[in-house]
Amino acid sequence: MEMNLTPSGERLHIGFFGCRNAGKSSVVNAVTNQDIALVSDVAGTTTDPVTKAMELLPLGPVLIIDTPGIDDVGGLGEMRVARTRRVLNKTDCAVLVADCRNGLNESDKELVALFEEKNIPYVIALNKHDLSPETVCTDDKSILISAKTGENIYELKEKIAASANLCKSEKRLVGDLLNGGDLAVLVVPIDSAAPKGRLILPQQQAIRDLLEAGCIPVVCRESELAQTLESCAKKPAVVITDSQAFKYVSQVVPQDIPLTSFSILMARYKGFLEEAVAGAAAIAQLKDGDNVLISEGCTHHRQCDDIGSVKMPRWLKECTGAELNITLSSGNTFPEELSKYKLIIHCGGCMLNEREMLYRMKCALDAGVPMTNYGTAIAYMNGILKRTLSMFPDLYNMV
Ligand code: SF4
Structure with a gap:
């Protein structure tokens, strides 16, 4: 299958x-x-x-x-x-x-x-x-x-x-950040944009990697998160959420529990989290008429309230107040000419191999265009980027 x-x-x-x-x-x-x-x-x-x-x-x-x-x-x-x-x-x-x-x-x-x-x-x-x-x-x-x-x-x-x-990469998505026996709560929204009957790849990979590391993954929707946290006999070592639920989840999870997202973990796994964190700061500089590229690594059927074509443009507008020119690219079509963009926001890139992801990041850097990803951008726009990096001390101190 x-x-x-x-x-x-x-x-x-x-x-x-x-x-x-x-x-x-x-x-x-x-x-x-x-x-x-x-x-x-x-x-x-x-x-x-x-x-x-x-x-x-x-x-x-x-x-x-x-x-x-x-x-x-x-x-x-x-x-x-x-x-x-x-x-x-x-x-x-x-x-x-x-x-x-x-x-x-x-x-x-x-x-x-x-x-x-x-x-x-x-x-x-x-x-x-x-x-x-x-x-x-x-x-x-x-x-x-x-x-x-x-x-x-x-x-x-x-x-x-x-x-x-x-x-062959020996990198891990999350298992190396925790100890055997640690509890990890995974927040998986099941909304109209979620694929029918299955979890998306970063969620599957996180569960698999946590199991391999001897950790205990507990999966819930955001609507049951508070209840799930109350039911845990021991304090979770981390809460990993879909970035789209960051705003709500960050209000529910106590400050002393590390919080991050699948997309942030994926950026680290593909080797470009540091650049993505630095790139997120460019959101604050966006103004009317600026070109922004939103790039996704695969072509999927776009649902209503789709993140790349609907939510991200809406959040950028709310955060910057600017009328931006947004271009969407997906799959193998990463534009060759990047210099006209003021910012590139990439998806987690779970379907792209590390070499391709790093190549895209390098093209952006060569063109002098900051590039970030969904998770870091959403955390930045919600004012919680620092908090979502607490598991990565070097980056935490950078923000
Ligand atoms: S490659 Fe990007 S758009 Fe496609 S499933 Fe992975 S994170 Fe989503």
Whole structure:
């Protein structure tokens, strides 16, 4: 069932790159043991990467990204590189497929330079060894394979696993902040914007991580929060709420119980909480006519009173009193031109991997635009940002 699949933000993203004549599609199919590569032999048929979530032993859950042949995109060299860069921004491990009979051509070398520039671990799969069995390779980044006969495909997977493990994160969402046996109260509103019949990903991940850490998660709606706190025989070590309920929840939770949100924890997990906290201060500077980008990491069905399109613009208006020009982006479409914005407010990014989230943050910093996220922005607008950072002493002292 899809609900039980590892979310894409938690999967290692493995990108396959190379020229069409190197047999990249056949290598992708041989490695995954499935027909997932859609790139045909006819030039110009595929311009967008194809992705597929799967279990790939010995790696575990991965997202395979099959990119168009670098020589298949057409147009100017610069456009080709720009497209490739976009895919690389979320690639944890790159596989360059080349024809072993020709070695690396100029496009291949360009790709290797990009992997190195972006600090992405990579493997070079020298394909078609069946056609040239006398070819040898001595460099330890490369491996001779044949997608046609299956030669060294298992070894290629092991090589990818060894490289990809270099970037496997040991980070935790919340379990490292608490001790075994601690009680954590999770506030989960069930309103019209909540998906039917399930919890959203950050809530599921928090519960799972708390259980793994030996903590005791207690889940309630905000309407039962006071009752839940009264029923606890021992003081909760933290209350974690949906940020949208911050205003109400902060009034109910006693000051001596740490309070934070799923979105704030997610920003720390994805490595950009410090920047998000600094970025929230830009809300106070917003004035009439300023452009604000609200960006969400996935495309979901927008409900009435949706946070990105309805609530956040409303809260910004109430807080600043300014008439702002709000632009909404979602999914893979993070705008390339950011300098016109005075502020970017991003969602928790639970569906994006850490590399993609940090890339977005870096684009904002490079363009000189502060970027914050839903949780920190809502806490800031409610005047409780400091309080919600009490579990992170460095940041607490920064505010
Ligand atoms: S909008 Fe953002 S936080 Fe919400 S589910 Fe999508 S990626 Fe996760």
